[in-house]
Amino acid sequence: MDSLFLIAENKGLRKGQRIASSNIIYDYILRQPNTFLNVKDHLRLANIYYYLEDYDKYVTINNKLLKFSVETKNDYAGVKANYGLGVYNLINFSNDSAFFHFSKAEKISKRSKEKFYYEEISENKANLLFINKDYSGSEIAAVNALRFALKNSNHRIIYDSYITIGNSLGGINDLEKAVEYYKKAIAKTEDLKKDPQYFSLKAQPYNYIGKISQKNGNYKDALKYADSALSFENYRKIEPVIFCYLTNNKAYSKFKLGDNHCLDLFNETLKIGDSLQNIPVQLTSKLYLSEYFLSKKDSIAAKRHADEVRILAHSNKVFEDELKALELLSKIDPRNNSAYNKRYITLNDSLQNVERATRNKFARIEFETDEITNEKNTAEAEKEKISTQRWMILGSSLFFIVIIILFYVSRLQRAKNRELRYLQQQQLANAEIYQLMLEQQQKIEEGKQIEQRRISKELHDGIMGKLTAIRLNLFVLGKNTDPETIARCLEHIDEIQNVEKEVRKISHDLSQNLFADVSDFTLMVTNLMEAAKGHSQLQFKLVADEKIDWNNVHSVVKMQVYRILQEALHNIQKYAEAKSVCIRITREEGLLQISIADDGVGFDSKTIKPGIGHKNMRERAVEINGELAIWSELGKGTQINLKIIT
Template identity: 45%
Template sequence: MKFLNILLIFLVVILFLNCEKPKNDINFQKYKKIDTFLVKANDDFLDKKTRLAFTDSVSFLLISHKNDTLYRYYQFKLANRFFNLNQLDRYKQISQKINKEAIFDNDSTSISKSYNYLGDYHYYSLFNIDSSYYYYQKANKFINIKTKEDLKLNIYRNIGNVLHFRNNYLESDIYITKALRIANQIQEFRIEYDCFTLIGLNQLGLKNYSEALDYFLKAENGLINLSEDVLYSTLKAQVYINYCNTYMQMEDYNKMFLFAKKGISIKNFNTIDIKTQAYLKNYYGYAKLQLGDKTSFKEFQETLKIGDSLQFKPIQNTSNLHLGKYYLFIKDTIKAINYFETVISNSNKANLVDDELKALHFLAKAEPNKNYHLKRIVFLNDSLIEVERKTRDKFSRIAFETDEIIKEKDIIEVDKNKVSSQRWIIIILSLFFILFLLFYYNLRIQKNKNKELEYIKEQEKSNAVIFELMLDEQKKIEEGKQIEKQRISKELHDGVMGKLTSIRLNLFVLSKRNDQETINKCLNHIDDIQQIEKEIRNIAHDLNKDIFSDNVNFISIVKNIFTSIENHSTIDFKLFIDENIDWESLESNIKMQIYRVLQEALLNIDKYADAKIVKISMKQKNNEIDIEIKDDGKGFDVNKPKNGIGLKNMKERIESIKGKFNIKSNKNEGTVINLIIPL
């Protein structure tokens, strides 16, 4: 085992050394962009269309991301943004995708969280209590010691909430108490408020009014920590609604009226959620009615309009129920019956049994002689008992089934571990073989690199020898030029000077005699002067062609390239050389590489550029020689692949002496080659 451990550590090091360097900068910029878009998508000051565009941008950026924990982290963020924008179908699709990938990676935390998200979808989008409970329970089964407290908190709260809606108050309290304990520890004040409220509602369902009021008071006191919450006013209004509901069941209408009045007197009441406003106004009107105030009719009409505009049956039923009570209170039995029957009709369509029961109780009072109302009440009560029993059975079955799924998963996991141990043996042997191949491959590569280095050194030596030979040849050329200069000097001295002396003496006679005959004789000497002028011009041209002969031999070698091209071409070469460049101090290899690049570049211009003017400049800037070769030819597309290797060779030559090679060209705009050689 010790040997295997050492081998594994060695393999990890080798693989790490052979891996490509991660593109940290690119990833950083990508995640920075995603984070920015997520913030924008959650900005309530932007319109929904803009926020949705930012959310879609995040979705696009995540397409190419590999499936890992960071990817799932951002996918959860993305799902939340779609949820906040009420794009619940997109929210569901992403949650299902995360769930599938998390199961594949055996990521229990992400599995639990994705099931919780799917439960939210069924609860908030479809209000399907059974399905939401199923997914919440599956999320609960994947909770383990690695699960973060905030995720546990949400799952426990969600299960407790669903159980409350199924009137399973005692079991609901168990989960809500778990959530409350965590919320208190990590100071999640908003969820703490929700937990106090839910426990209060459970106690209200159990008719424990005093305990319910205690928990509603705790929820109200907890609002001090939520004063900066954007929903602060709505949360405060919900507390007052719960107080009103409790005191209504206790038939303490004075306190009910007091809290309803506090509710509708909340600062910025009109900014509160419209449904919450409707409930408060309904309670306010009902308390007034029970206290004998007939003006409550106005509140009931207002809330009925709200319910009708929203097509929200619970508010419509409550308003119609209260209007029926109002007309029953003022002895208008016919109108009261109409409103109660409307409640029954709406309740049948929406399956709101509690509302139907309330309406039937009042119909029984309005029509005491009709027994079928009482029979219907008995039937519905029996049905509710049966539904509650079936629901408890169904929820127990769901919990049992999720337990069975987890057990099956554990069995599969044990089998998987057995197979995994066998795979590890195969993997270790395979890695050992791969390690041997890598070692052999690296050894071969190193040998090839050593051979390449030897070849480069030999080539540099050869270049130096060739350059020295070129210098020797150039010296001979220079010696020939010196001989030619001496010849021209002799011609000037022995030829031109002698003729000028003779002409001067012959023309001297004009200072003595000015007769026409003497002048005519002297005119012949003017032709001789013109002939001497031509001779001097020819000599001057010869000297001008060699104007650079005093420079170092390297420049003469470069000029020879011009001469070889000018013999068959009309290209006009213009050369500028910085006098500060000390060519003699440069290494032979550097001059050789520069010469080869210039030679290749000028030959390419001659062959392909169709240029008229070529300008070459050599300047010294700081510790660099900057060489520019510029032509006015037809240019080419530098990005288009070329069949030849000329450009590649030029670039490699300059890079071999640690220089930089740049080329710029466009069609019909000429070409510029720039060489930067460090000194």
């Protein structure tokens, strides 16, 4: 596609070759649905067809763009399409259609954030109003274009606006002010040296100032401005139409100053105009020749040129020049003066009516465009209002949902914080309880040691002393066996019975503390079972491996195991309806195993969710690097197995 565009835009190629490439692009673009419309490609192709003067395809592309802009609310496409159609209608003298599209483009551009081509549109609209002699409207539109052009540093539109404002002021005979704006345009040409039309733009305001000088009767100044402009460049070669305008101004000034060399200049411009088939140049040259020959009293030549102007101007709808021709003919041909004057008045009145009707039509188009725009804006505002309301409802709903979620999350967080504080307090309580248990156990140990020392003293000081005395007293039997000695020794033998009683008493005391020989933790478990037995009908059995050295087991492990046993016994008493409970504690190859089994009613572990007690037991097991498993079946009791790596 890009290669085809390059061929179509290459002005160095033959026109037929460029048209062929353009038509391939055109056929492809027309097949594309509007949803895939590439606005830039369409505008690029429309521009190519404009310069190739294939206006039918130019209009087709712009109409497609216009439809697309309405369907998709694409302001850029809407501005460009209306602007393009406005230019097309302007060059084809469909001024009302041109005004409609320019007004439409102006409204779309004005409401858009980017203000697409706003100054260009306003400037073209100003020119259109000037053509239809709405000089005030033209000036307003041109000033509007100038304001935006100055803001955007658009030098070409600034220049064009100065020219249009000058023309509009000239139309209302404010000639001094008009010259002021033409001079501003001259100064602005310094910023347009890179413009392809630079030399034409530079000469144009000189030509207009020369015209005003002629209107004021200042033909010397008019001649000066014409000569100055002609000195800028060889216009006859590069811009022959500009050359003709400037030369006609120069020749007419010479004519008014009495210089007869003007005839050659008039004939030269007419020849160029005929070769170019340029109607405005032909009309101006013939009008000046008619006036020249009238001054020379050559009525035949004067009438011939004036008649040619009248016919050519009428056929091309250049009615201003037709009026000038009729005015000249009334002077050249006095016998038909009344007919020419009648035609002049009729045409002039008709033109004024048309101008008035056109201005009214333009005002109506402007009003209708505003009305359509206002209706559209109202509809869009209503739609926006509904959309805003929906968004507000949605936003409010989301706000309340967020508030509810935050409230729920806050409550959940507070509950978690309470649970965390509870766990922390429980851990502190556990630590304190365990510490108290240790202190209690320590006191038991101290008591046991005191008792051991007391028994040791009794054995050493009492029984051992008595046995030693008996042994020494009986030792005499080895030497003497007389009756007296034997009788005395029998008394000591009776003393042995007393020693026997003391030994029996000590033995009895020791038997009462026999369980104290079991390890400390095992005693704690036994005490736990005894406490449970005190308020239930349960029968407890503890099987503990005596080889386990509980001193080498970390206190945290012992505390958590104790709590798990405590929770398990609590659950058995509360739910199991059991008669007996067996606790086994074994250790094999660094693995401490504890099992708690009951013969209660059991439960279905698949249907009943674990409660807080089970959850706490599992968490305690995890904290000591353990694994806890619960097995249960209806009617077969429950067994809890705890494995801990130590």
